[in-house]
Amino acid sequence: MQNAVYYVSYKLKKGASAADFLQAAEELNNGHISKQKGYISWQQLAEGDTWLDLVTFEAMEDVKSFIANSENPNELAQKFYSFINLNSCKSHYFSVERSYK
DSSP, rough: OEEEEEEEEEEEEETOOOOHHHHHHHHHHTGGGGGGEEEEEEEEEETEEEEEEEEEEEEEHHHHHHHHHHTTTHHHHHHHHTTEEEEEEEEEEEEEOOOOO
């Protein structure tokens, strides 16, 4: 079985606190995302004002289920999204073909 990655790039809203945003992300991860079927990990990367989330799941069907369930965000997700310029979001999902560690 191949792992799958949900990839999202975005920018924070002007004036948003990165520290507060990261706290909201941790709360979302611990309270919701990490409990989703097939969840493996969530990495957050930043370069300048661009952020990137890489959420890894056991299988592509887990990613697709996660995306479908995200259409009705809970309170933790709403808080997380409140920091993001939603017009800047670009998302994709990929199968992991090979991984080097």
